[in-house]
Amino acid sequence: MEKVKEYTNGEVTIIWKPGSCIHSAKCVGGLPNVFRPNEKPWIKIEAASTQELIDQVKQCPSGALSFYMNGQDANETDSPETKVEVMKDGPLLVHGTLNLTHKDGSKEIKNKTTAFCRCGLSGNKPYCDGTHSKENFIG
Numbered sequence: 260m261e262k263v264k265e266y267t268n269g270e271v272t273i274i275w276k277p278g279s280c281i282h283s284a285k286c287v288g289g290l291p292n293v294f295r296p297n298e299k300p301w302i303k304i305e306a307a308s309t310q311e312l313i314d315q316v317k318q319c320p321s322g323a324l325s326f327y328m329n330g331q332d333a334n335e336t337d338s339p340e341t342k343v344e345v346m347k348d349g350p351l352l353v354h355g356t357l358n359l360t361h362k363d364g365s366k367e368i369k370n371k372t373t374a375f376c377r378c379g380l381s382g383n384k385p386y387c388d389g390t391h392s393k394e395n396f397i398g
Contacts, residue, residue, distance in 0.1 A: 266302045270309045273302060273316055273326050280323035281350060281374050281389040289315045320352055321387060322372035348397050350374040350387035361385075 264275045286294040292306040293315070304312065316324045341355030357369040374387040378396035381388045390396075 264300075264302075266300065266304045267329065268304045268309060268312070269329065271312055271326050271328055273304060273312060273324060275302065276323050276325075278323075278383065279321050279374070279386065281321040281387045282392070283320050283349075283389075285318050285320060286315060286324060289318060320346065320372065321350070321374040322369070325371045345377075346374075349377070349391055351377050 262277055264277070266273045266275070287296060290307050290311060293303050293312065295301055295303060307315075313326055316326045319325070341353065341357070344352040344354065346352060351374070353369075353373045353375065354371070357373055359367045359369055359373075361367065375385050376383075376387045376391075377398055378391040378394065380390040380394050380396070382390065
């Protein structure tokens with residue numbers, strides 16, 4: 260079972276899935292007072308407004324960070340449209356809801372953004388785990 264942590268300010272809840280994180284550091288760079296990887300807990304949700312938190316979480320390229328407004332279903336998506344983005348020297352990002360069938364036949368629904376490995380080196384295939392940056396993948 261995937262490890263999941265939740266942080267709330269009473270209005271919005273941020274969900275963090277550490278196993279999905281590709282360590283792009285967009286969160287840390289965008290809101291360094293909120294996302295503090297060297298502290299525990301590492302998300303200081305009270306350090307920004309709800310809108311700032313939402314705007315930053317939406318920039319997470321892997322989908323490791325997501326959010327829901329308290330009182331709404333955590334699995335609601337912003338848009339039914341699916342978009343695909345090839346990251347320079349990084350993963351293939353698929354934005355939207357996906358019905359994924361693994362090679363063993365197991366099925367999974369992925370919401371928001373999913374980062375798929377393009378370098379072939381991920382220890383969490385088919386998903387990106389950030390190994391591309393350590394191995395200087397170019398593509």
